[in-house]
Amino acid sequence: xxxxxxxxxxxxxxxxxxxxxxxxxxxxxxxxxxxxxxxxxxxxxxxxxxxxxxxxxxxxxxxxxxxxxxxxxxxxxxxxxxxxxxxxxxxxxxxxxxxxxxxxxxxxxxxxxxxxxxxxxxxxxxxxxxxxxxxxxxxxxxxxxxxxxxxxxxxxxxxxxxxxxxxxxxxxxxxxxxxxxxxxxxxxxxxxxxxxxxxxxxxxxxxxxxxxxxxxxxxxxxxxxxxxxxxxxxxxxxxxxxxxxxxxxxxxxxxxxxxxxxxxxxxxxxxxxxxxxxxxxxxxxxxxxxxxxxxxxxxxxxxxxxxxxxxxxxxxxxxxxxxxxxxxxxxxxxxxxxxxxxxxxxxxxxxxxxxxxxxxxxxxxxxxxxxxxxxxxxxxxxxxxxxxxxxxxxxxxxxxxxxxxxxxxxx
Amino acid sequence: xxxxxxxxxxxxxxxxxxxxxxxxxxxxxxxxxxxxxxxxxxxxxxxxxxxxxxxxxxxxxxxxxxxxxxxxxxxxxxxxxxxxxxxxxxxxxxxxxxxxxxxxxxxxxxxxxxxxxxxxxxxxxxxxxxxxxxxxxxxxxxxxxxxxxxxxxxxxxxxxxxxxxxxxxxxxxxxxxxxxxxxxxxxxxxxxxxxxxxxxxxxxxxxxxxxxxxxxxxxxxxxxxxxxxxxxxxxxxxxxxxxxxxxxxxxxxxxxxxxxxxxxxxxxxxxxxxxxxxxxxxxxxxxxxxxxxxxxxxxxxxxxxxxxxxxxxxxxxxxxxxxxxxxxxxxxxxxxxxxxxxxxxxxxxxxxxxxxxxxxxxxxxxxxxxxxxxxxxxxxxxxxxxxxxxxxxxxxxxxxxxxxxxxxxxxxxxxxxxxxxxxxxxxxxxxxxxxxxxx
Numbered sequence: 001x002x003x004x005x006x007x008x009x010x011x012x013x014x015x016x017x018x019x020x021x022x023x024x025x026x027x028x029x030x031x032x033x034x035x036x037x038x039x040x041x042x043x044x045x046x047x048x049x050x051x052x053x054x055x056x057x058x059x060x061x062x063x064x065x066x067x068x069x070x071x072x073x074x075x076x077x078x079x080x081x082x083x084x085x086x087x088x089x090x091x092x093x094x095x096x097x098x099x100x101x102x103x104x105x106x107x108x109x110x111x112x113x114x115x116x117x118x119x120x121x122x123x124x125x126x127x128x129x130x131x132x133x134x135x136x137x138x139x140x141x142x143x144x145x146x147x148x149x150x151x152x153x154x155x156x157x158x159x160x161x162x163x164x165x166x167x168x169x170x171x172x173x174x175x176x177x178x179x180x181x182x183x184x185x186x187x188x189x190x191x192x193x194x195x196x197x198x199x200x201x202x203x204x205x206x207x208x209x210x211x212x213x214x215x216x217x218x219x220x221x222x223x224x225x226x227x228x229x230x231x232x233x234x235x236x237x238x239x240x241x242x243x244x245x246x247x248x249x250x251x252x253x254x255x256x257x258x259x260x261x262x263x264x265x266x267x268x269x270x271x272x273x274x275x276x277x278x279x280x281x282x283x284x285x286x287x288x289x290x291x292x293x294x295x296x297x298x299x300x301x302x303x304x305x306x307x308x309x310x311x312x313x314x315x316x317x318x319x320x321x322x323x324x325x326x327x328x329x330x331x332x333x334x335x336x337x338x339x340x341x342x343x344x345x346x347x348x349x350x351x352x353x354x355x356x357x358x359x360x361x362x363x364x365x366x367x368x369x370x371x372x373x374x375x376x377x378x379x380x381x382x383x384x385x386x387x388x389x390x391x392x393x394x395x396x397x398x399x400x401x402x403x404x405x406x407x408x409x410x411x
Numbered sequence: 412x413x414x415x416x417x418x419x420x421x422x423x424x425x426x427x428x429x430x431x432x433x434x435x436x437x438x439x440x441x442x443x444x445x446x447x448x449x450x451x452x453x454x455x456x457x458x459x460x461x462x463x464x465x466x467x468x469x470x471x472x473x474x475x476x477x478x479x480x481x482x483x484x485x486x487x488x489x490x491x492x493x494x495x496x497x498x499x500x501x502x503x504x505x506x507x508x509x510x511x512x513x514x515x516x517x518x519x520x521x522x523x524x525x526x527x528x529x530x531x532x533x534x535x536x537x538x539x540x541x542x543x544x545x546x547x548x549x550x551x552x553x554x555x556x557x558x559x560x561x562x563x564x565x566x567x568x569x570x571x572x573x574x575x576x577x578x579x580x581x582x583x584x585x586x587x588x589x590x591x592x593x594x595x596x597x598x599x600x601x602x603x604x605x606x607x608x609x610x611x612x613x614x615x616x617x618x619x620x621x622x623x624x625x626x627x628x629x630x631x632x633x634x635x636x637x638x639x640x641x642x643x644x645x646x647x648x649x650x651x652x653x654x655x656x657x658x659x660x661x662x663x664x665x666x667x668x669x670x671x672x673x674x675x676x677x678x679x680x681x682x683x684x685x686x687x688x689x690x691x692x693x694x695x696x697x698x699x700x701x702x703x704x705x706x707x708x709x710x711x712x713x714x715x716x717x718x719x720x721x722x723x724x725x726x727x728x729x730x731x732x733x734x735x736x737x738x739x740x741x742x743x744x745x746x747x748x749x750x751x752x753x754x755x756x757x758x759x760x761x762x763x764x765x766x767x768x769x770x771x772x773x774x775x776x777x778x779x780x781x782x783x784x785x786x787x788x789x790x791x792x793x794x795x796x797x798x799x800x801x802x803x804x805x806x807x808x809x810x811x812x813x814x815x816x817x818x819x820x821x822x823x824x825x826x827x828x829x830x831x832x833x834x835x836x837x838x839x840x841x842x843x844x845x846x847x848x849x850x
Binding site: 019022062066282289293312 | 437440529531591592634636646717723737745803833
């Protein structure tokens with residue numbers, strides 16, 4: 001191989017070498033980190049909520065008429081919603097999954113009198129539903145049982161009820177009760193300090209409403225119904241339908257609720273799919289933006305290499321002609337430029353790998369991003385190497401076509 | 412002279428159209444990317460109350476749990492909202508020029524005309540200080556006074572959109588609006604007002620539209636309401652609404668207006684003393700940690716600027732850097748390719764400064780063209796962002812503003828001239844003798 005002469009020639013033209021290498025280095029750093037961010041966002045957006053996302057909608061109402069009977073209206077609403085064609089089940093709820101709004105609570109496996117260090121503690125979301133909650137959410141119970149009607153208590157402004165049982169997500173159950181949660185007592189502050197509740201069921205998965213939360217699968221369902229606890233007159237429902245009947249049921253629900261009681265405003269009918277779309281919009285947009293950056297960057301870098309190498313070829317036409325005249329084959333000429341490109345890009349890759357990890361470190365510090373997996377930089381290096389070879393192919397072919405005759409000609 | 416340089420540059424640029432197009436595209440893409448992300452960041456980080464930034468101050472008292480800070484990720488941070496007890500005490504103390512406390516909730520609007528269906532309106536339950544502090548522009552009327560606050564008088568200030576909807580834009584001062592079965596007297600109507608970000612109340616969404624109705628805060632207390640955007644407690648709140656009012660639960664935003672920096676220091680000292688007094692009552696278990704931030708400091712502390720927006724700006728500038736390096740390389744290639752021509756021209760008498768000016772003109776043209784095309788890319792980029800981020804803050808903010816457009820052009824030109832410096836300098840180093848000899 002003619003590595004030495006190529007290296008010598010390169011060293012005579014340091015500027016070109018540095019310019020290409022720098023481009024390659026920055027490109028590598030950006031591409032690796034962007035791909036990393038993109039894959040993470042895709043993971044995040046595709047996480048299952050635990051609910052039957054595609055067949056669920058939510059609707060809420062706010063009464064304004066004097067003497068508005070919230071309790072009676074809720075009962076009528078639920079009966080009407082459950083009777084609608086296509087509806088599987090309906091429940092009241094305090095929070096809507098994926099909506100970024102809800103009740104956060106601290107949970108523990110022991111009461112407050114036990115020193116904090118000797119308890120297991122975790123934060124999580126509270127969902128308050130009636131005994132139809134699990135079915136209306138479309139959750140899968142993996143252990144234990146569903147709520148029954150007698151367990152449901154009412155929360156009002158003055159009385160936060162006395163829940164005795166809960167159903168919790170497996171993720172939170174594993175955290176607080178590593179030896180099995182079923183039948184254990186969960187402590188929270190939901191109805192006064194040290195509200196003690198028995199874990200009667202565990203669902204496979206249930207996300208908190210806050211999708212950017214660190215521990216997104218920490219959720220507990222309390223069998224409670226809020227009747228004017230915070231907003232007099234307001235109620236919210238989650239309804240699950242048979243596949244394909246959601247939109248029709250949603251329209252029917254809005255109409256029906258409006259008829260049941262005219263002294264209120266029925267609002268925000270929305271499918272969970274739509275809520276999911278809005279909630280993750282930023283993340284999806286970010287992946288598109290980063291994807292665009294990657295493509296544009298690779299294009300620019302590739303074209304830049306084409307430009308500079310074309311120039312090198314033009315400058316070396318006489319030299320190439322001479323080499324051809326004294327016996328070099330076309331293949332040798334092309335190989336010269338290809339090998340040269342490998343060396344230049346390789347130089348860039350060395351700087352680029354350092355930059356990649358430095359950039360990642362910076363992102364870790366400022367944006368709480370995890371550490372880049374080790375294979376990103378090598379894979380990225382192979383990618384930019386291929387890009388370099390692709391870019392140099394055209395100019396190298398042109399060089400290979402130089403006729404030996406030009407060597408004998410003075411320009 | 413310059414016209415001649417321009418003509419020379421055009422001839423030279425036309426000679427190698429592909430290379431020229433490549434350079435212009437590189438600059439344009441770089442400018443487009445950076446300006447798109449900069450525009451969003453610029454608007455996200457703007458401060459609608461910059462005109463009295465020193466005077467408007469956010470009050471934050473650390474009333475949180477002795478055992479765990481309000482924000483685990485940043486234990487030095489005080490809660491951003493306040494308790495009813497504290498806002499009441501501070502409002503009554505009247506130790507600042509102006510003070511305001513508020514929280515958002517909703518009321519059902521029942522319009523008089525049949526044409527408009529009843530609807531829910533976001534209402535800001537606020538004390539009268541809101542109007543003198545944030546100075547929203549009044550089209551008709553004015554805010555209310557302390558006595559309306561004290562008496563929970565049913566008065567309302569309408570936003571211009573709501574006034575258009577309910578009263579067809581007419582002067583509605585003195586007329587009444589039916590909210591939750593009660594009549595409220597309109598005392599003021601605002602002109603169009605869209606502070607961006609919504610600095611006075613960021614926790615409900617920093618880029619939301621402002622509320623369209625303002626009523627005395629005492630009405631909200633009478634109706635036993637809490638905030639619809641954020642309520643936090645660290646311990647049991649006691650029985651009933653009165654229990655919540657007496658508890659350490661926070662849901663009030665509070666701001667004051669001070670004269671200047673010195674006055675702010677005085678008020679801060681007053682707050683610290685207040686907390687020490689309260690400690691005697693067994694409240695405020697944590698060390699004294701009160702904040703009295705300016706609007707801009709508060710926006711920073713609340714992380715109003717999204718992380719993605721910042722990341723995008725960094726990426727875009729790295730991208731722009733690559734584009735510039737690219738341009739340096741291409742210009743270098745181009746100018747070095749003209750070594751024989753340069754040699755000849757030097758030989759027939761062109762001085763180095765002349766040549767320098769000529770070649771720099773060429774880079775300048777590339778820069779201007781790249782900048783103009785880059786502006787096009789910027790508007791395309793913003794259009795794409797508006798579409799991608801529909802319904803999110805970024806989607807609202809992705810509008811080209813002329814200051815940014817101007818700076819885009821200036822940056823493109825400056826960057827390209829800078830990128831052109833080295834290649835031009837190299838070109839001027841050509842020795843006429845060697846070049847002529849090889850001809």
